[in-house]
Amino acid sequence: MARELRIPKALRALPAPVRWLALPVALTCTTVVLVGSWSSAASRVEVPNPGPRAAGYCKALAAALPQELLGHPRQESSPASPYVAVWGSSPRTVMRCGIERPEELNGPHAQDLSPTVDDLTWWSQKRDDGSYRLVATMRRAYVEVISPPGVYSSPLDPAAALTPLVKANIPG
Known part of the structure; x- marks a missing residue:
């Protein structure tokens, strides 16, 4: 027998296409934020402080x-x-x-x-x-x-x- 997947009440109120895209969009946004923070940290240069x-x-x-x-x-x-x-x-x-x-x-x-x-x-x-x-x-x-x-x-x-x-x- 197949078990029924329990969907939280807040998600059930959303249309099906929105529910299907929620996880991929969240993962994509997380990836963009992580890659952006890595590249900016790597591109920073220590600035000298000359006399x-x-x-x-x-x-x-x-x-x-x-x-x-x-x-x-x-x-x-x-x-x-x-x-x-x-x-x-x-x-x-x-x-x-x-x-x-x-x-x-x-x-x-x-x-x-x-x-x-x-x-x-x-x-x-x-x-x-x-x-x-x-x-x-x-x-x-x-x-x-x-x-x-x-x-x-x-x-x-x-x-x-x-x-x-x-x-x-x-x-x-």
Whole structure:
């Protein structure tokens, strides 16, 4: 014998098509909310808090930054800041100006690869996710560029493209 499904009284008052769609709509809305919250949390960038002098240099650099970097359009950073620039969507290239001096420069990683582009040295560090962290050294404000994996022919490409702007706006 088949058991009769007990439907709550509030749902019985609704037309059958509405009852049939209630569960799929609720699941879809829940999925959209979860995915939206995950992507916004992942897209947030830690904003540096430079001192007054470095902040001035970083604001000058921000004003000179291109709307496109090596074919990738500039995006709004979250949260918006004159010390952060983002190009591309996923994966994306992130530049932060006015960061603290990386602690790794005091330890064994200080001897990691530090290529020089047009007399500007970029200390590089390969990260666990395959991206590269490049930091312009010997400047009055430290500039960090995160080069995502697999986007450029060389992970140094975005830093090399930004070198003239860093040199022009942040004195050594």
